[in-house]
Amino acid sequence: MNEQQAIDRAEQIIHQAVDAMSPKPTLERTGPETVGPCIARDDHGPDDRRQVTLFYKLTGVPGSEARNLVLQARDAWLKQGYKYNSSDEKDMSGPFPWVSMRTEPDDFWMEGITGVLDRAKGEGIATLKVRSPCFLPPGKASSSADPAAFESQDADDxxxxxxxxxxxxxxxxxxxxxxxxxxxxxxxxxxxxxxxxxxxxxxxxxxxxxxxxxxxxxxxxxxxxxxxxxxxxxxxxxxxxxxxxxxxxxxxxxxxxxxxxxxxxxxxxxxxxxxxxxx
Structure with a gap:
């Protein structure tokens, strides 16, 4: 996988959740840079691998619809055959649900989160997050570890x-x-x-x-x-x-x-x- 493929796949996962939503929200990208360093380092040297993370706020709808949008995202991902990573049934049945899921077999991870705007009124804002697996930029090879301490690892192992x-x-x-x-x-x-x-x-x-x-x-x-x-x-x-x-x-x-x-x-x-x- 390369950077563009990771971005394209992450955006596909976002649209799988959003395109059939009702009411129809507007996607507003937020958060850190799309492509950043991989958070899991694999040896003693610098880790050249990169990772795609996309954050979108779902705007343009009433705050009372945030819960509904997160539940719709969950249901849409389940229809794609994606799996739960974790979720709390109490949270999912409350006014501000949260769900964490993953794709198979390519192992993208995503979350649907309801941020609180007005707890008393049950108003929030829905946010979707997708994170890709780690990948190496073109022309890069995995950093080699000290052979006395580690056996070399294939990046695709x-x-x-x-x-x-x-x-x-x-x-x-x-x-x-x-x-x-x-x-x-x-x-x-x-x-x-x-x-x-x-x-x-x-x-x-x-x-x-x-x-x-x-x-x-x-x-x-x-x-x-x-x-x-x-x-x-x-x-x-x-x-x-x-x-x-x-x-x-x-x-x-x-x-x-x-x-x-x-x-x-x-x-x-x-x-x-x-x-x-x-x-």
Whole structure:
């Protein structure tokens, strides 16, 4: 996939949600630049990969229609065969619903969000967001990791893409900026008695003390909403953390506050499918 293909596909997903809406909203693009750096770094060096993110406000309709528009977007995406990432039934039945979904098999992620304008009157504004998978610009190759620490990874390796995709979703849930890739972090291939797995580790920037536990709680809420099996995993120093297992992939993710005050994330996914590792 290249940049234009990613933009075209993201816009297609937006229009699949909007074109049949009633009342008909106006699309108003908002948010950051369309194309930016990939949020999941894959080795010790700079990550040249890019990612498309589109944000649109649905304007030109009464604020009381915002809820209806988000529900219409959800239904339109479901008709396309797209899958839930997570949603809260209480939220979906309330005046300000929110839904997170993904496309298959190309793994674009999208959200329908109802921003609150007047809570008492139930008025809001609907926003749609689509994020593409990571891709390399033309003429670029993946940065090579230290061969003593990592085995080289094919950019199209399904397990590597799966691990990086999960890291991307955890990043969204944490709502904290990532730190530069440090020693021992990045994407690696691990061989063990249960088979071969891809392991991706990264950290956020150091967070103020009052922000650390809420960040981990947001990650836990994401896992639970997406159907992962979750249990707490506090450190010996008492710092909060969680470990989660994906019920179908046997992917395991850990999100823990480190002694430095950063949140450390580790995602491990089997190379040869669920039968090669036990989550």
């Amino acid at each position: 399904p397990a590597a893409r799966r691990a990086l995709g999960h890291s991307s979703r955890i990043y969204d849930a944490l709502r904290a900026a990532s730190a530069p890739t440090g020693p021992g972090e990045g994407l690696s291939r691990v061989r063990g008695a249960s088979g071969t797995a891809v392991h991706h580790t990264w950290s956020t920037q150091v967070l103020p003390e009052e922000e650390r536990a809420p960040a981990v709680a947001r990650a836990r809420a994401y896992f639970e909403g997406a159907g992962w099996r979750v249990r707490p995993m506090p450190t010996s120093e008492g710092h909060p953390g969680v470990v989660a297992g994906h019920p179908e992939e046997h992917t395991v993710a850990q999100v823990v506050v480190s002694a430095t005050g950063a949140v450390r994330v580790a995602v491990t996914t089997p190379v040869d499918g669920p039968e090669s590792a036990d989550a």
